[in-house]
Amino acid sequence: xxxxxxxxxxxxxxxxxxxxxxxxxxxxxxxxxxxRVANLxxxxxxxxxxxxxxxxxxxxxxxxxxxxxxxxxxIRKALQLALDQRVSIFHVHLHNHAGATGFSMIDRxxxxxxIPPFWNVRPEMxxxxxxxxxxxxxxxxxYREGKIINVxxxxxxxxxxxxxxLK
Amino acid sequence: MKNRFDRQSFLGAxxxxxxxxAEVGIIGLGGGGSHIAQQLAYVGVGQFTLIDPxxxxxxxxxxxxxxxxxxxxxxxxxxxxxxxxxxxVNPKVKIEKYAEKWQPRAHLLRxxxxxxxxxxxxxxxxxxxxxxxxxxxxxxxxxxxxxxxxSQYSISGQVILSMPGNLCMRCFGFLNDHVLKEEARxxxxxxxxxxxxxxxGALASTAVGLFIHLITPWxxxxxxxxxxxxxxxxxxxxxxxxxxxxxxxxxxxDSIDNIGDSFWKRE
Numbered sequence: 001x002x003x004x005x006x007x008x009x010x011x012x013x014x015x016x017x018x019x020x021x022x023x024x025x026x027x028x029x030x031x032x033x034x035x036r037v038a039n040l041x042x043x044x045x046x047x048x049x050x051x052x053x054x055x056x057x058x059x060x061x062x063x064x065x066x067x068x069x070x071x072x073x074x075i076r077k078a079l080q081l082a083l084d085q086r087v088s089i090f091h092v093h094l095h096n097h098a099g100a101t102g103f104s105m106i107d108r109x110x111x112x113x114x115i116p117p118f119w120n121v122r123p124e125m126x127x128x129x130x131x132x133x134x135x136x137x138x139x140x141x142x143y144r145e146g147k148i149i150n151v152x153x154x155x156x157x158x159x160x161x162x163x164x165x166l167k
Numbered sequence: 168m169k170n171r172f173d174r175q176s177f178l179g180a181x182x183x184x185x186x187x188x189a190e191v192g193i194i195g196l197g198g199g200g201s202h203i204a205q206q207l208a209y210v211g212v213g214q215f216t217l218i219d220p221x222x223x224x225x226x227x228x229x230x231x232x233x234x235x236x237x238x239x240x241x242x243x244x245x246x247x248x249x250x251x252x253x254x255x256v257n258p259k260v261k262i263e264k265y266a267e268k269w270q271p272r273a274h275l276l277r278x279x280x281x282x283x284x285x286x287x288x289x290x291x292x293x294x295x296x297x298x299x300x301x302x303x304x305x306x307x308x309x310x311x312x313x314x315x316x317x318s319q320y321s322i323s324g325q326v327i328l329s330m331p332g333n334l335c336m337r338c339f340g341f342l343n344d345h346v347l348k349e350e351a352r353x354x355x356x357x358x359x360x361x362x363x364x365x366x367x368g369a370l371a372s373t374a375v376g377l378f379i380h381l382i383t384p385w386x387x388x389x390x391x392x393x394x395x396x397x398x399x400x401x402x403x404x405x406x407x408x409x410x411x412x413x414x415x416x417x418x419x420x421d422s423i424d425n426i427g428d429s430f431w432k433r434e
Contacts, residue, residue, distance in 0.1 A: 006303045008332030036427025040278050042434045050423045157303050160384045
């Protein structure tokens with residue numbers, strides 16, 4: 001299945017800028033993107049990013065396991081976003097380098113834990129996680145029970161339009 | 168043998184690939200749309216979706232590039248004229264074409280990189296912009312009008328780039344409830360509006376320029392997304408209204424309900 005993640009340049013840049021803000025102790029910030037989806041064809045899912053909610057400063061926990069980790073309150077607030085409106089929720093954090101990026105082992109372990117519960121509040125929508133780099137992304141989408149798909153195309157809508165096939 | 172795109176290599180090292188990969192939807196293949204289709208074929212766009220239900224009539228011969236007397240006699244479809252013109256420039260282009268109103272084929276436009284609206288009515292422009300915003304597609308609108316004022320004729324027009332996340336045609340003041348209501352009130356009484364080739368060509372060329380700016384990184388400076396055409400002075404000026412509101416957010420498409428499939432279902 002092909003999956004395209006589409007975002008305006010304005011939103012992409014503003015999310016990156018927010019994620020680069022220093023935190024009192026966390027080395028990586030994170031947030032949530034509210035999205036809607038569309039079917040470009042039977043085998044092509046389009047994820048459309050709409051807006052961004054940063055994880056509150058107080059919702060980070062001190063840990064040596066990861067550069068940044070959020071507490072259950074951060075997840076509850078994001079679940080509330082999904083409950084309030086018919087939206088797809090994508091977790092986002094930044095790897096501060098240019099070019100292709102990917103999920104680390106700890107990224108995979110953590111997202112595997114906290115993304116599926118979004119189906120408890122909004123089962124009819126796919127949810128997921130994206131990692132931004134300065135110029136690209138990697139993404140995983142929990143499409144349906146037992147089916148996690150990788151985002152394989154990024155489109156940044158702006159001047160100029162950027163279209164990247166992801167590996 | 169020289170590459171056909173040698174003379175436009177300044178558009179960037181990858182511009183040929185970027186243009187070939189671009190998929191463009193053109194809605195309306197008359198005076199404006201035919202120029203746009205022809206120019207996009209020359210610059211090297213690789214994929215087209217063309218939609219127009221109309222056949223060629225004698226009144227199209229004053230402005231629609233690519234048409235011939237034979238097309239009038241044969242009642243050739245406008246999309247077929249555009250197809251023929253594009254393929255004559257580049258036979259490798261992928262073309263989808265539909266001789267019907269665009270609304271039943273709206274789902275086919277969702278995959279487009281950029282949409283060009285070359286339609287006559289305000290209501291269709293509004294609908295096209297709503298569609299484009301729903302799928303985060305830049306929408307470029309062109310249009311012209313000829314007015315008679317005190318026995319003098321005035322030609323005006325506009326080229327507008329409606330970029331998702333930025334200001335829209337309502338923000339620019341081009342669309343509003345008053346013009347939409349007036350148009351609805353006059354529905355069926357409009358007749359053929361005056362149209363001539365050179366404003367069509369000027370507007371279409373400017374629209375193609377905005378498109379190139381979106382696809383290829385040949386210049387860093389930002390263009391005004393709303394250009395007003397004065398056909399009597401043969402000039403374009405950036406919208407003064409845009410200069411006043413350019414730092415504001417668009418209030419018309421700020422809801423998440425404006426994007427994505429309204430009733431999305433897993434396939």
